[in-house]
């Protein structure tokens with residue numbers, strides 16, 4: 001028996017997880033039989049927190065604060081690279097080795113199902129339970145698997161369209177409007193638009209956004225791949241055409257988040273799709289050329305705003321940790337209002353506490369918060385399945401070939417459809 005779960009974007013009701021077919025196998029670790037999950041629950045002592053590169057420099061000061069208050073339960077920061085796929089593979093390697101030294105790990109929303117199904121994350125229930133009532137629903141859903149919470153939502157992420165206020169006084173609302181403004185970029189001898197188009201998780205994010213924003217969907221409302229539609233075609237075609245005609249500069253095919261941020265900050269792009277962390281760095285880094293001309297708006301869609309892919313990270317406790325009582329306290333510390341405000345003001349990270357988006361002081365400091373809230377509330381989750389690595393590979397590889405013009409958009413979408421079908425069947 002195989003169990004396949006997809007997470008469905010539902011227009012009004014947020015998110016609904018469904019099981020497509022039930023026939024055993026896949027979800028072993030979530031139900032019983034996982035001895036490691038019953039051990040170390042009362043353990044207190046030093047722990048390690050593992051996370052990708054601290055681009056926004058918020059983790060170190062936060063850990064210093066924790067350590068000053070918890071001299072016998074100090075946290076050591078293990079910093080990974082800034083690349084999502086490498087972070088994933090590093091965690092997988094350490095979980096497979098049952099490493100007790102990776103106590104708490106930052107888990108991308110798209111890894112929850114895989115890690116939970118493998119039995120690597122401590123279920124946050126009973127004495128490990130967390131109060132999630134103040135947290136944004138999509139962040140809690142994204143940290144849960146089959147109805148159990150497996151991690152503490154830490155920061156959310158919604159795509160933002162950054163633009164040059166000095167060159168484009170009124171930002172575009174639709175993709176076509178944005179493309180029509182590329183003449184402005186040309187006149188200033190800079191690139192028009194970039195997102196993240198290297199073949200990695202970020203391309204899954206960008207390709208899904210293109211498809212969703214054009215009225216299509218990677219999965220239909222029953223959780224089945226639905227890429228053979230005119231809307232999905234129009235979405236992927238937007239990227240392929242823009243790349244072919246130079247509206248997306250050629251070098252963007254190598255960009256992850258950081259390279260694209262750098263290009264925008266260096267004044268080489270008119271529009272950039274990226275996450276909220278860019279605001280802080282683009283407005284504070286000495287070398288930034290866009291400090292005073294940075295505009296932020298919703299991603300462009302077909303007839304109005306588009307739909308972001310839901311991003312973000314949660315902090316999960318490894319079942320192999322020996323100090324889980326300390327670890328769960330650290331998770332609570334990450335989700336306090338104070339910590340969340342600190343993440344927002346110091347790193348322009350998206351809070352997981354709903355009411356902070358309406359906090360007057362915070363909105364005065366971070367005027368883009370309403371745009372971000374809308375982006376997150378309307379964000380579309382990527383497929384939720386323990387077989388996500390194969391699903392994302394199917395999206396990335398085909399989107400990449402279509403954008404580079406190595407495959408027609410039709411062929412890429414039909415291959416994507418087939419590969420997601422077999423990937424989600426665990427084949």
Ligand code: GLC
Pocket residue numbers: 084108109110156157201202205257275310311312313
């Ligand atoms: C950001 C998002 C994450 C996404 C990744 C892709 O870190 O928070 O959800 O998978 O970017 O690079």
